[in-house]
Amino acid sequence: xxxxxxxxxxxxxxxxxxxxxxxxxxxxxxxxxxxxxxxxxxxxxxxxxxxxxxxxxxxxxxxxxxxxxxxxxxxxxxxxxxxxxxxxxxxxxxxxxxxxxxxxxxxxxxxxxxxxxxxxxxxxxxxxxxxxxxxxxxxxxxxxxxxxxxxxxxxxxxxxxxxxxxxxxxxxxxxxxxxxxxxxxxxxxxxxxxxxxxxxxxxxxxxxxxxxxxxxxxxxxxxxxxxxxxxxxxxxxxxxxxxxxxxxxxxxxxxxxxxxxxxxxxxxxxxxxxxxxxxxxxxxxxxxxxxxxxxxxxxxxxxxxxxxxxxxxxxxxxxxxxxxxxxxxxxxxxxxxxxxxxxxxxxxxxxxxxxxxxxxxxxxxxxxxxxxxxxxxxxxxxxxxxxxxxxxxxxxxxxxxxxxxxxxxxxxxxxxxxxxxxxxxxxxxxxxxxxxxxxxxxxxxxxxxxxxxxxxxxxx
Amino acid sequence: xxxxxxxxxxxxxxxxxxxxxxxxxxxxxxxxxxxxxxxxxxxxxxxxxxxxxxxxxxxxxxxxxxxxxxxxxxxxxxxxxxxxxxxxxxxxxxxxxxxxxxxxxxxxxxxxxxxxxxxxxxxxxxxxxxxxxxxxxxxxxxxxxxxxxxxxxxxxxxxxxxxxxxxxxxxxxxxxxxxxxxxxxxxxxxxxxxxxxxxxxxxxxxxxxxxxxxxxxxxxxxxxxxxxxxxxxxxxxxxxxxxxxxxxxxxxxxxxxxxxxxxxxxxxxxxxxxxxxxxxxxxxxxxxxxxxxxxxxxxxxxxxxxxxxxxxxxxxxxxxxxxxxxxxxxxxxxxxxxxxxxxxxxxxxxxxxxxxxxxxxxxxxxxxxxxxxxxxxxxxxxxxxxxxxxxxxxxxxxxxxxxxxxxxxxxxxxxxxxxxxxxxxxxxxxxxxxxxxxxxxxxxxxxxxxxxxxxxxxxx
Numbered sequence: 001x002x003x004x005x006x007x008x009x010x011x012x013x014x015x016x017x018x019x020x021x022x023x024x025x026x027x028x029x030x031x032x033x034x035x036x037x038x039x040x041x042x043x044x045x046x047x048x049x050x051x052x053x054x055x056x057x058x059x060x061x062x063x064x065x066x067x068x069x070x071x072x073x074x075x076x077x078x079x080x081x082x083x084x085x086x087x088x089x090x091x092x093x094x095x096x097x098x099x100x101x102x103x104x105x106x107x108x109x110x111x112x113x114x115x116x117x118x119x120x121x122x123x124x125x126x127x128x129x130x131x132x133x134x135x136x137x138x139x140x141x142x143x144x145x146x147x148x149x150x151x152x153x154x155x156x157x158x159x160x161x162x163x164x165x166x167x168x169x170x171x172x173x174x175x176x177x178x179x180x181x182x183x184x185x186x187x188x189x190x191x192x193x194x195x196x197x198x199x200x201x202x203x204x205x206x207x208x209x210x211x212x213x214x215x216x217x218x219x220x221x222x223x224x225x226x227x228x229x230x231x232x233x234x235x236x237x238x239x240x241x242x243x244x245x246x247x248x249x250x251x252x253x254x255x256x257x258x259x260x261x262x263x264x265x266x267x268x269x270x271x272x273x274x275x276x277x278x279x280x281x282x283x284x285x286x287x288x289x290x291x292x293x294x295x296x297x298x299x300x301x302x303x304x305x306x307x308x309x310x311x312x313x314x315x316x317x318x319x320x321x322x323x324x325x326x327x328x329x330x331x332x333x334x335x336x337x338x339x340x341x342x343x344x345x346x347x348x349x350x351x352x353x354x355x356x357x358x359x360x361x362x363x364x365x366x367x368x369x370x371x372x373x374x375x376x377x378x379x380x381x382x383x384x385x386x387x388x389x390x391x392x393x394x395x396x397x398x399x400x401x402x403x404x405x406x407x408x409x410x411x412x413x414x415x416x417x418x419x420x421x422x423x424x425x426x427x428x429x430x431x432x433x434x435x436x437x438x439x440x441x442x443x444x445x446x447x448x449x450x451x452x453x454x455x456x457x458x459x460x
Numbered sequence: 461x462x463x464x465x466x467x468x469x470x471x472x473x474x475x476x477x478x479x480x481x482x483x484x485x486x487x488x489x490x491x492x493x494x495x496x497x498x499x500x501x502x503x504x505x506x507x508x509x510x511x512x513x514x515x516x517x518x519x520x521x522x523x524x525x526x527x528x529x530x531x532x533x534x535x536x537x538x539x540x541x542x543x544x545x546x547x548x549x550x551x552x553x554x555x556x557x558x559x560x561x562x563x564x565x566x567x568x569x570x571x572x573x574x575x576x577x578x579x580x581x582x583x584x585x586x587x588x589x590x591x592x593x594x595x596x597x598x599x600x601x602x603x604x605x606x607x608x609x610x611x612x613x614x615x616x617x618x619x620x621x622x623x624x625x626x627x628x629x630x631x632x633x634x635x636x637x638x639x640x641x642x643x644x645x646x647x648x649x650x651x652x653x654x655x656x657x658x659x660x661x662x663x664x665x666x667x668x669x670x671x672x673x674x675x676x677x678x679x680x681x682x683x684x685x686x687x688x689x690x691x692x693x694x695x696x697x698x699x700x701x702x703x704x705x706x707x708x709x710x711x712x713x714x715x716x717x718x719x720x721x722x723x724x725x726x727x728x729x730x731x732x733x734x735x736x737x738x739x740x741x742x743x744x745x746x747x748x749x750x751x752x753x754x755x756x757x758x759x760x761x762x763x764x765x766x767x768x769x770x771x772x773x774x775x776x777x778x779x780x781x782x783x784x785x786x787x788x789x790x791x792x793x794x795x796x797x798x799x800x801x802x803x804x805x806x807x808x809x810x811x812x813x814x815x816x817x818x819x820x821x822x823x824x825x826x827x828x829x830x831x832x833x834x835x836x837x838x839x840x841x842x843x844x845x846x847x848x849x850x851x852x853x854x855x856x857x858x859x860x861x862x863x864x865x866x867x868x869x870x871x872x873x874x875x876x877x878x879x880x881x882x883x884x885x886x887x888x889x890x891x892x893x894x895x896x897x898x899x900x901x902x903x904x905x906x907x908x909x910x911x912x913x914x915x916x917x918x919x920x
Contacts, residue, residue: 094793094796094797097796097800097801098606098793098796101603101604101605101606101796101801102605102606102607103605114602114603117597117598117600117601117602118597120597120600120601122597122600122601125600125601126593126594126600127593129589129590129592129593129600130589130590130593132589133586133587133589133590133593134586137577137578137580137582138577139775140577140580140582140585140586140589140773140775141575141577141580141582141585141773141774141775142574142577142774142775143561143574143769143774143775144561144775144777145561145562145563146558146561146562147562176636176777176799176803177799177800178800179797179798179799179800180798180799183798183799187672192652205796205797205800208796208797209797209798211797212647212794212797212798309603313600313601313806314601314602314603315599315600315601315602315603315604315804315805315806316804316806317604317636317777317803317804317807333554333558334672336554336557336558336561336665336668337554337557337639337665337668337669337671337672338639338640338643338669338672339636339637339639339640339643340557340637340638340639340665341557341561343636343777344775344776344777344804344807345775346773346775346776346806346807346810347777347804347806347807350806
């Protein structure tokens, strides 16, 4: 029995699918009528009809003059079937994480967010482990205390002091990683339905995390000098609680905020009492220092997240957050409630050992040199395919590249996955799905000629 | 300017304080009028007046025939000042965690939930660290994949198989600890305002965690053979989503569920489609096996949490959850979103190394013997003070003890804290605050005569 499905019905089905797999969550804004009509190649009146019918069902609701939103009420909790069903089909914010974290041996991963193991300071880690075998029994067997262990605290304070940012011991805490830090911050400050500003494009896992908090994500276009100030000012009118950003070596574009934009962002945020989360995970990949919101602000309304997953080891699971002492105190309480304390003392001790061992700065210098060459080499290899980075970053391993007209990078990614190559197509970074012509490449994972051949084949 | 405060105003202030520091959260039921009147030593009409005035303000609301509840709407997010203000004053579910995790060197900790470092297998850990120094670079530097690493998977599967519980690889995942496992489960299944059943008394940090999820906590009286079945059946009428329990070596009582109670709990849960979370953190402290809900149920509606923090190392931060494969898949997605993958591969490898190293079973046998002696010794030392365990547990390090008439153990705990002794008073374990005459003692932390002297002085 094959019935005739009208365009409206087809559109409703598309929306139901997005809701079912939480590509649209409670409180999320639906695409504007005009944009959705263009995207789906239907008339605006078809979109209006589809929206009206879903609104009549209570699935979405209209806000006067402000578009349509997914209804908060009656949403079931994020369910198994809904989250799992899309695993093999959809290019959503989970796509890259899933593929990269469960990659088969031998896969190539130009889409992943880490360096190859051979680029990491393995000898320093092995030396650190041998030293750890002689550590105090407390470190080896006890729960983490709520204070940062002394050695690691001194290392972190010294690093902050080099940026002229004084940080007291009660202004800093350890977390398992940047995502966990952000998760605690969301728990502290957000209610379901709140609005959070993110960069567009921006790190996809932030979107997945915010969805788990059932908040509304608003994208601020991100350019070579940081967020677009007009768009940022306009977005503030929505009354967001948080703005999450990378100031330096922005993921995925590699951009670095300019001093003028940094100053203006802070001024605008102050007027609206907006809290800013500055994720500085990529800090050590920067060859020279650049402006930081947290430094200008003096940890007043900026919470700064950091860690060593990208340059030392992602296996240790030990990051940190610095911020106002009363906020840090509340975040520690939440961490005790949800994970009974901070990350592994074994990991913290090993991290401190490597950071104070004397070889880390040289390792970074080598890394900067090596990555600079890799960025140039990959740019040269991509050029004949008509693929070009929108800017040459000051450091790091990402290149955010534009593809030729008419190419949808999600299709390219799907095609290349068949060849065992995991890519990071643009739209997984874009809450407005406006980056289908872009792709993020990790230059440290692109030595194999197979990658360029597969890209060429997929584009053909 | 000192005005005269009426009893009603004083009562309102008490309630406002509890709301401010989240001792009462959105959706929580307020104490019954009769009980609150007794507790506060005022007339029931005073309580009625206080409740009515708060209800008029919209702070709480009445449900016909079902008492008063904290209003859901307009609650600010859990805030700094509210969570932090009570730090030094109140004996709330956070009290023991805070005190124990930030204990000054030299403090005595009969209230803590772990063994002294000297009781832990330090040599095996040191040997494991030296072996780890030669491990594959992937283990040392990469993010955790979404699958459980092979060696650890085999160890866990073998342990489950010894209990006749077959567990497929897609039915198990690693987490940072038991609390983090429970946290992910709550994210998957709960909406704010849902009801969750816990044991009364039960592990205090579960209450803190559930509060962070803004759900309503309903206590089920827990006795020597497990939960009270009549109370459990009655509580099911509230339509709870989850029941969280320890079947063996229950924290804090040390009780073990009987086969009959286990069967009945599962049968009742099946009728109401209730999901059960069985926290089995204390499993390895049991000298002989006892019934498990997860085993009877075959991981159908029971999720089983486990780990090695109590017997091997709490510093590694590596626990696990076993359950239905579709649930595990969804939990892994949530873990990727909120912590970008599982716990440290370094920790998982070290754990697997110690567990397969050959000395762990002997270590457990030694521990069982040592704890059995300690339980007897501490029982004998407490007897002259009129303090007696309500039951002699089959294993583990907890004794749940009743104090003589008229003693409030919160007062004892507050007093002893001044002597540098951290205790775990009964009411931190009781969602109904009905355990003020009880205290949980950790027998492995009670060698010092100072503890008994301080208890005696505090009781005098």
